[in-house]
Amino acid sequence: MTYIDAPSTERPPAAKRRTWTSARITGLLLMMLWAALGLSIVYMLVSGYDPEKVTKYGPRILSGIWVTVKLVAMSIVLGALISIPVVIGRLSHNPIIGGIAFGYSYFFRGTPLLAQTFLVYYGAGQFTDVLKAAGLWVFFRDAYFCAIFTFSLNTAAYQAEILAGAIRAVPSGQWQAADALGLRPFTTMFKVILPQALITALRPYGNEVILMIKGSAIASIITVLDLMGQTRYAFSKSYDLQIYIWAAVIYLITVEVLRRLWEMMERRLTRHLRR
Numbered sequence: 001m002t003y004i005d006a007p008s009t010e011r012p013p014a015a016k017r018r019t020w021t022s023a024r025i026t027g028l029l030l031m032m033l034w035a036a037l038g039l040s041i042v043y044m045l046v047s048g049y050d051p052e053k054v055t056k057y058g059p060r061i062l063s064g065i066w067v068t069v070k071l072v073a074m075s076i077v078l079g080a081l082i083s084i085p086v087v088i089g090r091l092s093h094n095p096i097i098g099g100i101a102f103g104y105s106y107f108f109r110g111t112p113l114l115a116q117t118f119l120v121y122y123g124a125g126q127f128t129d130v131l132k133a134a135g136l137w138v139f140f141r142d143a144y145f146c147a148i149f150t151f152s153l154n155t156a157a158y159q160a161e162i163l164a165g166a167i168r169a170v171p172s173g174q175w176q177a178a179d180a181l182g183l184r185p186f187t188t189m190f191k192v193i194l195p196q197a198l199i200t201a202l203r204p205y206g207n208e209v210i211l212m213i214k215g216s217a218i219a220s221i222i223t224v225l226d227l228m229g230q231t232r233y234a235f236s237k238s239y240d241l242q243i244y245i246w247a248a249v250i251y252l253i254t255v256e257v258l259r260r261l262w263e264m265m266e267r268r269l270t271r272h273l274r275r
Contacts, residue, residue, distance in 0.1 A: 045242060045249075057234040057243070064230030065250065067144075071219060071226055072212050074148050079155035086160035091167060101160070108157035114218050116154060121146040121222045147219040155212055162204040166197035199270060206262040210255050217251075227251070 089101025108116065124131060124140035131137040139145050170193050178188040220229035231247040234240075 041245060045245060050240075053234075053238060053240065053243075057230075057238070060225075060230045060234060061227065061247070061250070064225060064227040065254075067224070067229075068213070068216055068226040071144070071147060071151065071224070072209070072216050075151035075155055075212060075216075076209055078148070078152035079159055082152060082156035083160040083163060086156060087164045087167070090160060090164040105157045105161055108154050109161070113150070113154050113215050114221070117147060117150045117218055117222060120150045143219075143222045143224050147216075147222065147224050151212065151216065151219075155208060158208050158211075159205070162201050162208065163197065166201035166204075167193060169200050170196050202262075202266050202269065206259070206266075209262075210258060213255060213258070214251065 086101050086104060089097045090105065092098045092101070120140075121143060124146065128137060131140055139149075174192055174196065175188065178192050183192070216226060217228035219226050220232055223229070225233070227247060227250060231243055234243045
């Protein structure tokens with residue numbers, strides 16, 4: 001005869017209630033404060049929308065966005081090219097070459113980008129005769145070119161450290177395996193080490209691009225009419241604080257779009273690692 005156990009009539013233990021600690025209450029209040037601030041900004045933008053100002057200053061803001069995109073893109077590409085010899089120097093066992101590369105990286109990463117921009121733009125005027133004799137005054141007298149030059153040197157230092165760190169992170173066994181197969185050092189670097197290092201460097205590279213987008217606003221201080229430069233011009237004519245808020249929203253949207261695209265690219269390039 002088979003006996004079937006009767007279902008248990010015991011109730012499961014009651015769920016443990018969350019305790020309202022001071023940290024939880026503080027966090028909830030801060031979230032409410034940020035939500036109220038965000039809603040107030042949205043209300044300010046919607047209620048203060050002025051079609052006349054949009055028509056008047058909108059084209060200038062759009063042209064400023066395009067200038068910012070070109071400025072950042074050219075700086076990133078040129079910085080990547082400049083970072084290659086710096087990376088070689090940072091990985092070199094020669095103390096002189098390594099010291100020069102370290103000094104370059106230390107200076108541009110340790111001093112403010114604003115000071116570097118002023119040093120190039122205003123400092124070039126102190127050597128006008130020398131630059132004219134060398135045929136470089138046409139380049140350094142233009143604020144836009146000075147901004148590209150400074151931003152490229154600055155981001156090259158950061159990109160060099162990112163890539164050098166990623167190369168060092170590749171296990172030494174990869175070098176030993178390539179050497180055992182008889183591969184040349186050049187082939188080993190570009191066929192074995194760099195592909196693995198670039199995967200590691202993808203996320204830091206994305207952060208560097210985002211930092212350059214936000215840091216590019218410095219160019220407006222030396223009369224470059226990028227997004228922030230056009231925003232300053234529009235504010236000087238209208239004295240409407242909303243223009244700065246709209247500029248901040250545009251920067252936020254630009255960064256968010258870039259972040260999404262970078263994540264898609266990273267997932268695409270690392271899809272073999274998730275198998």
